[in-house]
Each structure stands twice: as C-alpha cells, then as structure tokens.
Amino acid sequence: MEVEVKFRVVLDEIKEKIEKLGAKLVREEIQEDLYFDVPLPNLLRIRHIVNTGEVILGYKEIKDKRNEEFDEIEVEVGDFDKTREILKRLGFTEDIWVKKHRYVYKLGNVTFELNRVEGLGDFLDIEVISDNVEEAKREIWKVAGMLGLKEEDVEPRLYQELIKGKRVT
C-alpha cells in the first residue's frame, strides 16, 4: 500500500527544510499525466516523464476518503501515443492533463515528492510504502511536524479534482 499525505507548501521554503532534515534528492522529473475517465475510487493515467523519456501506465485504487491510501500498479510502456490510442479504442475517454515539475527526496523509508503543479501551485506529498497504514501515518506526521506542516496545510483533493474545480469556477 502506498500511504501519502499531501500538503500545500511554498516550494523554495520547504525544499530548504527537507534538505536540512538530511533527505537526499534522488530524482527530478517533468511529468505530464493524462488521466482517463474511470469512475472513482479508481484512477487510470499515462505518465510521460519528459526529461527522461519514460512513459508509465498507472492504475490506482484509492482506499480511503482522504485520498491518502492507494493500491497502485505501474508498468513502463514503450510509447505514449500508442498506449493512449489503445485505451481510447478500448472505450476509455480522456479526462484531464496534470503537468508538474517534481523533486523527489528520500530519507530512510520516507519519500518526499515536492511538486510545482501547472496552474495549481506547490504541493508536498510525504509518502511511505507499507501495509501498516497506522504506522505509516505516524511516520509521515512525524516528519511533517519536523517541517512545520500542520493539519490545516493538508490538501485532501486529488490534483485532477483541483484542476477541474478551477476550470468550472
């Protein structure tokens, strides 16, 4: 299980704090995600990592109401457009694009995904892979506290929900 909590942050400030904690930058990615219209709590997307050329087909099942627990399957695919075409032919409709610049830091078994999301602002996902959700949450909140993040900084909505929300207002 992928357990993560998403916080609204100011990128430059939080980046400095994460580095001061001793976390190491392991990856930097320009991600362009195309989501397909499958019914929640499921998510289907093709991710194009522009700077590495990788393309990843991803399927997620959201396991809780706060969008913090995910069962995720990802597989690398050889071509974005062909994968997109196969999904379309299978009847899936394209829903929305989410584009972001992501810095990935690691500290022990905690992963920090610091995202500048196009049109939405800056977010930090603190993530732990574990089947013990309670313990994972404790770990996440421990480091969140060290970064000065609080309950009111949590953003429970998915990026695609935020983008759609902006689009209709």
Place this chain on the structure above:
Amino acid sequence: MEVEVKFRVVLDEIKEKIEKLGAKLVREEIQEDLYFDVPLPNLLRIRHIVNTGEVILGYKEIKDKRNEEFDEIEVEVGDFDKTREILKRLGFTEDIWVKKHRYVYKLGNVTFELNRVEGLGDFLDIEVISDNVEEAKREIWKVAGMLGLKEEDVEPRLYQELIKGKRVT
C-alpha cells in the same frame, strides 16, 4: 492496415519452400499470448516473447469477415504480470492462451509468419502491410501460389477460435 492470409501447412515442407524462394529468416520467437474477453471484431492480448523477454500489449480490430484485414496497435510494456493485473482491474476478463513457436521470414515487403501452434498444428500467415487491400491480396496470393498453397488450404478462423472449438468438442 495489416493484410494477411492464414494457411494450414506442414512446417518442414513449407519452410524449405520459403527458403528456396529466397526469403530470409529475420526472427524466431516463442510466443505466449494471453487474450482478454473483448467483443469481436476487436482483440486484446498481452504477448510474452519468451526467448527475448519482450512483452507487447496489442489491440486489433478485424476489418473483414475472413479475418484477413487488421488494424493493429502494439506497444511494448515492461512487465507481463503488472499489465495483466491492470487490465483485470479495469474489468477485462482473461479468455484464452495461444502459445506458438514462430519463424519470421521476409521477402521484399512480404512477411511469412510460420507458426507451430500448441495443440493446433502448423500454419503460415502471409502478410503485407498496405492500405491498398486489393493489391496486398494479389501480392499474397502470388507468393502463396509459388509455395503451392491453394484456396482450400486457407484457415479463416482465428487461433483462439480454433482452440475454443477444440475445447468444447
């Protein structure tokens, strides 16, 4: 458009004839194809090429009643089991396995796919990629004639139909 005609053959005999025509062996593959239950005329499969380790997600639309014209999209994927799991989670049911040993020969723009299919016997697909179906068929039947193949050697049924046919009798 992928245009192909499938003939029932005796592998060793036809192999020799294909080689005598001057066709070159370009590939030899052990293919294990898992088909999913999508409604005809569409086909969805994951192909594992055992001897090279490649895995290919393939979607086909059959365009004619004799199963000779196909609109095909294929994309390489990084992992068989994860792709299988994503398709299952998306609601696709596994239908049938087709396993074969394939020799691929080329002569000009004609491809010969000589298959020994587990449980079914030997088949030769003569294939031309072209949007001019009539011309492609003429090319196919020209080389078929040179190999001594006739209309009565044609097998219009799909491998998965043949396997299912055997299973219920």
